[in-house]
Amino acid sequence: MPEGHTLHRLARLHQRRYAGAPVAISSPQGRFADAASTVDGQVLRRATAWGKHLFHHYVGGATVHVHLGLYGKFTEWTAGDGMPDPVGAVRMRMVGAEYGTDLRGPTVCEVIDEAQVADVVARLGPDPLRWDAEPGWPWERINKSRRPIGALLMDQTIIAGVGNVYRNELLFRHGIDPYRTGRAIGEAEFAQAWTDLVDLMKVGVRRGKIITVRPEHDHGAPSYGPRRPRTYVYRRAGDPCRVCGTAVRTAELEGRNVFWCPTCQT
Template sequence: MPEGHLIHHLANRLNAELRTGPLSVTSPQGRFAAEAALLDGTTIDFAEARGKHLFIHFDAPSPEHTVHIHLGLIGKLYFEAPEDDWGHIRLHISNETLATNLRGPQWCRLITDAEYDAALKKIGQDPVREDADPEFLWTKVHRSARSVGSLLMDQHLFAGVGNIYRAEVLFRQGISPFTPGKELTRAEFDALWDDLVTLMRIGVRDARIDTVRPEHTPEAMGRPPRKDDHGGEVYVYRREGMACYVCGSPIHEQTMEGRNLFWCPTCQPRQSA
């Protein structure tokens, strides 16, 4: 599932490249046809990301004028030539030179302002956004008996953080994923948050996840670059059994709440309460 950095990257591209109009808005697949017809011939006011949710606000006169997209596990938003029509396109938006085609989303809905406001109330604090409130988040985390590895994946808390950023930021801060939230110090929480802000904003810029420090890059260590569908250089994600770049210990992996968790037991020791 795409993490929040990519949704922000997509929103930025929509704002930069598809706000000229009028736009052609259709649903070649047919599952969004009635909604697309209400938007056809209008323009995009602005697009924004909130965690893993993409909102495209149109200047349409109807009460329903915001498209709410969640890509889910297999959804993708492609930027292509207007004439490209391969696959099952749920939503097509184009001007004379560029199109964006949505394929395989978890959902694509046309919503009102009231529905938009209701959706925002369910989304947590997004490290990429300037309006995020880490102070509010701290009040939730330091009262929780849940592990920090679980809390970081809760989209009602840390919006946009997925399995990769979860594993990597905990490694970078030397925190065991099994540490209860209530045992985190304020300094540890602040360092986690600040690191997420830095890493995810770099991810928005580059449209990929890179988390290794300069001294651990392939060039610095004389090692082959990582080859993975997710791209980017990482410390622990999908590196189970491989040597930690920092201490040489094998990376561990286990399931936590249905998702694969990766960590280095030497660099991220469990602390006794």
Template sequence: MPEGHTVHRLAAVHQRMFRGRPVTVSSPQGRFADGAHMLDGRVLTEAEAHGKHLLLGFGDEQILHIHLGIYGTYVLGPGPAPVPTGAVRLRLTADTGYADLRGPNVCELLAPGEVKALRDRLGPDPLRADADPALAWRRIERSRTPIAVLLLDQKVVAGPGNIYRAEVLFRAGIHPLLPGRELTRDQWAEIWADLVALMADGVRTGRIDTVRPAHTPEAMGRPPRVDDHGGEVYVYRRTGQPCLVCAVEVRTVQLAGRNLFWCPGCQPPVPG
């Protein structure tokens, strides 16, 4: 599933390509035909993201809500748009180009009240200017749930996925199984600030890089990471490899249905 920075990048691309222009909207696959008919020819007025949710406004209180889920993909390009191939759920076209959406978890029209209800269910998004980290802290500080689980709970923090979760905990030296209520306020402030900075870099570059300057391939004289996800990281998908900081082997375990990565040397458990 894409991490939140990817959805913010999609929102920015929609802003550049379609905002202020009448948009031809279709559903070649047919599963969003009624919604596409309602939007066809309208002007895109706004495009924004909240966590992993993309929200496209078309005026007249028509808001298109998209959640890519695990299998959703976007293809964007200049015009003229090619003949649709595969299961294109949604196509947007304008004189500036086209956007094809395939396989999303959600593609639906919402009324403003429904959008508010969606936002109210989500935690603060580190990439949004209106985010309030204190809202997340109020949930974290009273929870027995491990902080690694809380960071993937979109009701607590909206946007981070498995990569950012693993990397910010490593960078803060926090054991992933630490209960939320045992995290200090200062530790939470450090995690939040790191999410804001790292995810903003992800929006800018289109990849997730989390290693500090002293641990880049160039600084350490090591080969660049080779992985489908790209980017230089400390622990994510580095199971069995030596930690870039302390050389202890990176470990992984299943937690709440997801692979959790951490370094036992840099993230020791808190004595209890």
């Protein structure tokens, strides 16, 4: 599932490509056709992101709300080359003066009003990539919880935008066992992790990929996937820790695989 930095990159891209002018909105697949007709030809005012949610705000108050889920993806093409035939189940097609983009496979693609946007955001925790994000709210929730910190970090009502890669890698970088309860996390410890999370996610926005391994550890075994940066523990079960050599462990935690080094994380 795309993590928060991906949605912020999309919001910035769509802001540059389409904002300030009318855009053509359609649904070649048909599932979004009625809703698409309500914003077709309208001026896109701005594109924003909060956590894993993308919002296209139109003049007049309508907003297209997208959550990519596990399989959602935008693909872009140049309008000057002619409009290509839709490939696959294109839920939404957006066409501007110079570019077009097709959305396939989202969990959510709907038109809502600004009050409903506020309702979506109200259900989410602060987004580390937003300038106004404050760590006080998640700290209060974490400090009172008996749930494992590895589960709390993935709870979008506590912190919005953190997915499985950032969760596992952040805990490793701060030597925290994912099964340690929220109540056992110190305030200074959380503050350091929050600052690091903000920095890591900003790198993700700039580079378009999650980069968590420090330069002094960026060697040895390759990444878990082609064209992916190395990770410390994510998807490295059984491989030696890049710092101490202990075999990385994995288990299921509240429905998601968690990875950690039993020596480096306490």
